[in-house]
Amino acid sequence: MQIKPIIFIVGLSLLMAGIGQSQTPDPYPIIPYPTSLVPGQGQFVITQNTALVVQDGRFQSEAGQLQQLLKPVLGKPLPARGGNAQIVLNYDPSITSPEGYQLTIAPQRITLAAREPVGMFRAIQTIRQLLPVSLEQKKTTGPLTLPAVQIRDQPAYAWRGMHLDVSRHFFSMDYLHKFVDLLALYKFNKFHLHLTDDQGWRLEIKAYPKLTSEGAWRTFNNQDSVVLKRATTNPDFDLPKQYLRQKDGKTQYGGFYTQNQMRELIAYAAARHIEIIPEIDMPGHLTAAIKAYPFLSCTGQEGWGKTFSVPICPCNEPTYTFTETVLSEVAALFPSQYIHIGADEVEKSTWAQSTACQALMKREGIKSVEELQSYFVHRTEKFLLSKGKKLMVWDDALEGGLAPSATVMYWRSWVTDAPVKAVRNGNPVVMTPVNTLYFDVLPDKNSLANVYQFNPVPTGLTPAEATSILGAQANTWTEYIPSENRVDYMVMPRMTALAERLWTNQNQYDTYRQRLTRHYPRLDALGVHYRVPDLSGFAEENVFTDQTALRIRKPTDNLVVRYTIDGSLPKAASALLPESLPISQPTTVKLAAFTNSGLQGDVYTLRYQQQSLAEPVGVSSVGAGLMSTYVKGQFKNVAAMLKAPASDSVVVNQVKVPEMAGAGSFGVRFRGYISVPATGIYSFFLVADDGGVLHIANRTVIDNDGNHGPIEKSGQVALKRGTHPFALDFIEAGGGYTLKLLYSRDGSDPQPVPADWLGH
Structure with missing residues (x-):
């Protein structure tokens, strides 16, 4: 017989069927969606005779950018006066937000009003999204029409950022320009550029030329080996040939940006009202610098400690000569008010063993190596303040003490109270949690919803304290992202979801998905190798009777x-x-x-x-809920966790990470029964960060084992109506805490599994 499947989903399934297929296209497919939008009647047609009237000289640069946008299609610039149809750029001092604007499109006139040039630029990006895609192709395929509308708009958060790591893998200056263009299109205003790390130093420092002549190059490392293996089936993982060189009979990978190149990129971004924040990671993550200048470490050589790479030595004065000289050049180059120094993942074992550090700690009354890092951070901040710059660090730097004047980026999701502690210490905070906003984590069909529904304000803050949350950004670390196409794939379209969350800050997810389908052709025209939307309606491991x-x-x-x-x-x-x-x-x-x-x-x-239908088991008495057993420890796989002794147990009525799981790494064993109401093929979709293995009726349904991000895997099992053994094992290696259980029947929307189905 043919069994009709009943579908369970562990995780959030995005059932996107029908989007853009039988619906009238939205005439306003704007991302991020405006604060207020009132549809109008009719349309405005831009022709060669349309006048572009600039009523205030402060908007000349933005008017020039609008001309550059339209000229390739119209063939010539718009005249500055005359004509019945006009595009008018107005100064409006009543607009309170610097990035705010008003846009009125009527059949004979378009009026853009703003208080600041940045607001006018944001208005132009809205017009750009409303214009036909042919605009991006720089060719005429029809009239340039705009639907009538009235828009009042301003951002919800001041910090709307994207981060790109160019140290682990290197990307061309042309690509950085393209990245800036995408940020501008979706109204981001911060570009965090991670320029140095263990794997490569990417910025020219004139006082220390070996940072780039030697530190910018490496022989293939273990990350390169991984991507080269993946490149055999996916060319996006191949190492670009232009970043390979031969030296001393060895193949080296690398590259760097000259200060002149970076200066031009900074100006390009500034014209689009995007601030580039440089990150020079210190005191850890500096292997590339220590290889070039070994005196920087306490041991006189680079290496690897218990957990992370050997850092520079905060106890020797030549270290501060180096860091201050480097940061002086960086401060002079970047007009950003911020300089990010990382201060994360610092391996401090060489400090503890250093006689120079022991002497410094005694002299300064420093009691621990954590406080020694704080000494380095405080001293570096004092220097940056003398240069008119603000210090920015990852939340690791809170350990040991941090001055209230520093700005903190929160990334360690497993340290849930870190942003609250930072705010109450007086630090402004930018939210970048690894479990949602690390775009180097492989995307899946849940990713857009997870990003879109992200709340930048952490729990535990009062409304007054929440004003210290500047906003958020997504981070793209490139250990396993070697090509520009792969960057596109990892960030797009997720960055559009973040753009709307941070600008609009309203839950309009269903209409966002509809609007997003209208953006794919525009991204095609811009040469963006985005991740193609997910297919749905199936499992990976399927069974049939x-x-x-x-x-x-x-x-x-x-x-x-x-x-x-x-x-x-x-x-x-x-x-x-x-x-x-x-x-x-x-x-x-x-x-x-x-x-x-x-x-x-x-x-x-x-x-x-x-597969044959599994027979239900006969059990005389079943209590409500599953038995959830908590296991402390760091585990590479479920099998290792199953051998460890249990720490505590509790009965739960749903599959989720229990509240008692407070450690950074642990395991959870769920045991009991599931009583299914009908005979059929049941499909399960398991989302776990890190690993999970699901057994039902003593059959392996899903093997999603190992340490990884929130990957979804799916499987099926054939069950007769009744009660069947249920076992789910979960391991958390630190930072994710993702484990969700939903179900759907006959293609219905996902919903929680009823508590009365679960027993023990």
Whole structure:
């Protein structure tokens, strides 16, 4: 017989079927959505005769950028006067927010009003998003029309940032310009550029030329080996040839930016009202610098300690000569009010063993190596303040003490009280939690919702204290992101969700997804290799009792799905997947979506196995809820956790990380029964950060084991109606705390599994 599947989902499933397929296109597909938008009647058509009238000289630069946007399509600049149709740029001192603006589009006139040039620039980006995609292609394919509308707009948060690590892998100056353009399009205002780390020093420092002649280059490391292996099936993981060189018979990877190159990028970003914040990581993460200048470490050499790389030595005066000289050049180069020094993940064992550090600690009354790091940070901040700069650090720097004048970036999700402590210490805070806003974590179908629903204000703050939360940013660390295409894939479209959360700060997720489908063609035109939207309607590990059929749901009409059943990867020339693919024997199906522009989506591997219906077990008495057993320790996999002694147990009525799990790393064992109300094929989708393994009816349903980000895996099991053994094992390696359980039946929206289904 053919069993109709009933679907359980562990995690948040985004059922995007139908979006953009049978709905009237939104005439205002703006991201981030404006604070207030009132639709109008009619449209404004921009022609060569439309006048661009600038009524206040402070907006000349922004008017010039609007001209640059329109000229390739119109063929010439708009005249400054005349004509019946006009675009008028007005100064309006009543607008309170520096980035605020008002935009009125009527059939004969467009009025842009702002108090500051930055507000006028944001208004122009809104116009850009309302114009046809042909604008980005710089060719005329029809009239440049704008729908009538009245918009009043301003951002909810002052800090709306994106971060890019150019140290682990290097990216061209052209790509950094492209990155800035995307930030501008989506109204970001901060670009955090991580310029130095163990793996490479990327900025020219004239006083220390070996930082780039030697520190900017490396032989292949373990991260390069990983990406090169992945490149055999995905060219986006290949190391760009222009960043390879031969020296002393060895292949080296690297590159750096000259100060003149960086100065030009800074000016380019500033014209788009984006502040570039440089990060020179210290006192840790400086292997590249120590290799070039060994005197910087306490031991006179680079190396690796118990957890992290050997840092520079805060107890020797030549260290401060170096850091202050470097930071002087950085301060002179970057007009940003901030300089980020990291101060995170510092391996302090060499400090504890150093006689110079012991002498300094005795002389200064320093009681611990944590306080010694604080000594370094305080001294560095005092120097930066003398240069007119503000110190910025990761939240690790709170340990040992931090001055209230420093700005803290919170990233350690497992240290839940860190942002509250920082605020109450007087520090402004930018939220960048690893469990949501680390864009180097592999995206999946839950990622957009997770980012969009992120609340920048942590729990525990009063409304008055919440004003110290400046905003948020997403961080993209590039250990395993070697190419510009891969950066695009990792950040897009997630950064659009963050843009709307930080600017609009309203929950309009359903309309956001609809508007997002209108942005993919624009991103295509801009050459952005974004992550293709997810397909849905299937599991990875599938079972059938007699036969079944594969039916997938597409989020947009502009996708075609191709598949193979011979083990090969689907290509653009592979067979088209039919609406319903019958399956009656063990089969492995590989499928991928392709866009009209030629982008390929993720490859899905779906395995099908025949399975008999599991018989329910006879149990005389079942108590409510599952038994949740907490296990302290650091575990690489579930098997290791199962061997460890239990710390505590509690009965829970849902699968989630228990409140008693307060350590940075731990495991949880859930045991009991699940009583299913009908015979069928049950599908489960398990989202766990880090690992999880699910057994039902003593069958392995999902193996999502290991230390990793919030990856979703799915599987099925054939069950008869009744009660079946349930076991779920979860490990947390630190920082994620992601474990969710939802279910859906017959394609309905996901919802929590009823508590009365679970017993022990």
